[in-house]
Amino acid sequence: MGEKITQNSDNSLNVPDHPIIPFIEGDGIGPDIWKATKRVIDSAVETAYGGKRGIDWLEVNAGEKGFERTGEWLPDETLSSIEEHVAAIKGPMTTPVGKGIRSLNVAIRQRLDLYACVRPVRYIEPVPSPMSHPQKVDMVVFRENTEDLYAGIEFEAGTEAAKGLIRYLKEQMGASLDPESGIGIKPISARNTKRLVARAIQYAIDHSLPSVTLMHKGNIMKFTEGAFRTWGYEAAREQFPDQTISEDELWDEYDGVQPEGKVLIKDRIADMLFQQVLLRPDEYHVIATPNLNGDYLSDALAAQVGGLGMAPGANIGDRCAVFEATHGTAPKYAGLDKVNPSSLILSGAMMLDFMNWGEAATLVRGGISAAIKAGRVTYDLARQMPGATEVKCSEYGDAIIEKMKTT
Numbered sequence: 001m002g003e004k005i006t007q008n009s010d011n012s013l014n015v016p017d018h019p020i021i022p023f024i025e026g027d028g029i030g031p032d033i034w035k036a037t038k039r040v041i042d043s044a045v046e047t048a049y050g051g052k053r054g055i056d057w058l059e060v061n062a063g064e065k066g067f068e069r070t071g072e073w074l075p076d077e078t079l080s081s082i083e084e085h086v087a088a089i090k091g092p093m094t095t096p097v098g099k100g101i102r103s104l105n106v107a108i109r110q111r112l113d114l115y116a117c118v119r120p121v122r123y124i125e126p127v128p129s130p131m132s133h134p135q136k137v138d139m140v141v142f143r144e145n146t147e148d149l150y151a152g153i154e155f156e157a158g159t160e161a162a163k164g165l166i167r168y169l170k171e172q173m174g175a176s177l178d179p180e181s182g183i184g185i186k187p188i189s190a191r192n193t194k195r196l197v198a199r200a201i202q203y204a205i206d207h208s209l210p211s212v213t214l215m216h217k218g219n220i221m222k223f224t225e226g227a228f229r230t231w232g233y234e235a236a237r238e239q240f241p242d243q244t245i246s247e248d249e250l251w252d253e254y255d256g257v258q259p260e261g262k263v264l265i266k267d268r269i270a271d272m273l274f275q276q277v278l279l280r281p282d283e284y285h286v287i288a289t290p291n292l293n294g295d296y297l298s299d300a301l302a303a304q305v306g307g308l309g310m311a312p313g314a315n316i317g318d319r320c321a322v323f324e325a326t327h328g329t330a331p332k333y334a335g336l337d338k339v340n341p342s343s344l345i346l347s348g349a350m351m352l353d354f355m356n357w358g359e360a361a362t363l364v365r366g367g368i369s370a371a372i373k374a375g376r377v378t379y380d381l382a383r384q385m386p387g388a389t390e391v392k393c394s395e396y397g398d399a400i401i402e403k404m405k406t407t
Contacts, residue, residue, distance in 0.1 A: 002056025005086040011318060015355045017053045022081050026091020027064045028329025033341035034091045036397030040364060041348045043401045048360040063093035063104060074107055083112060083320045089351055090322055091344060092329045109145045114315035114322060115192060116199050117143040119298040124369050127306035128384035136282040137304050142200035143294025145315060147187045150291045154184040188224040188290055194235040200288040201240050204263045214267035215289035228290050229267050236265045309380055312346035321354055323347040337392045340378040342368055363404045370403035
């Protein structure tokens with residue numbers, strides 16, 4: 001019988017041999033990719049631990065399926081169950097148009113305070129890529145999940161609220177705005193910035209990575225994105241004084257030679273960083289960013305290694321974490337057993353790492369790599385790989401499981 005994962009006061013986990021893990025199947029292609037994912041994860045755990053460990057899956061309601069069952073798009077019971085069990089995994093979900101919640105994904109992140117959207121981006125050979133040297137792309141993006149444009153504070157053009165705010169900005173700040181403008185507000189706070197950057201730095205320390213880059217547009221937005229940069233450096237100095245070094249210190253005190261055991265904290269203007277990750281990707285390892293920048297950057301990086309179908313993701317807070325596919329529901333492919341499940345499978349590997357079941361996570365990643373090298377892939381990869389055999393979503397899962405057991 002399964003048991004709950006629990007947390008200690010220092011946020012370390014107590015993971016039983018048979019943890020209960022809530023899952024949300026998802027909408028559209030969700031059921032197809034979830035079936036493949038579940039089989040791959042279960043097989044990896046079985047293979048890694050010889051049957052001594054296993055996951056007890058607990059379905060919870062959300063999205064279209066949740067609405068059909070409960071009349072709610074995101075029931076409170078679902079959120080309570082995720083928090084109670086510490087780790088959960090979900091497929092893509094449809095956001096209701098013109099009714100219900102503004103975004104189910106955003107609602108889960110904000111209501112559970114999952115403030116860090118963590119997106120590792122790493123090339124898996126021989127996935128087709130537009131890059132000449134995609135193997136140089138190996139980064140982890142830490143994107144703030146609760147504020148910036150995700151706060152959702154905006155006022156429709158022509159409304160009294162928008163007009164009133166425009167008048168206030170004109171009177172108090174001398175702002176010159178078209179009176180029929182729509183207005184959005186972009187909050188960025190010290191608290192939320194520092195806890196995100198601290199998590200990014202801790203990740204770099206734990207994985208022996210040499211740098212954390214603060215991505216911002218502080219040259220223009222000095223009191224929001226510029227403040228993100230300032231508060232990020234403060235988090236490094238305050239919380240990791242003996243483990244981090246700034247670029248100024250690197251050159252002033254060490255003549256440009258990074259001392260062993262120190263994580264370099266640097267910052268880059270957002271638009272310039274987009275160029276850097278194309279031209280010099282091997283110079284960047286962990287990137288910490290406000291919400292909108294991270295949204296753009298993580299998808300752009302995913303394109304460099306094969307697209308969102310190969311990109312895993314997690315939303316992590318201090319109380320719990322939700323691991324998810326990073327793509328949409330693709331409703332036209334629903335039920336066709338066709339779509340690439342790699343994003344959700346790799347997110348499952350992230351969940352296994354989170355649980356400190358690294359042996360099983362390694363098997364998952366190795367199985368995906370071996371299946372792709374063998375050329376047994378779903379349509380999105382097969383059409384770009386000469387000589388590849390196109391297989392169904394479920395058959396791709398079979399190929400991964402076979403490779404995990406034989407390589």
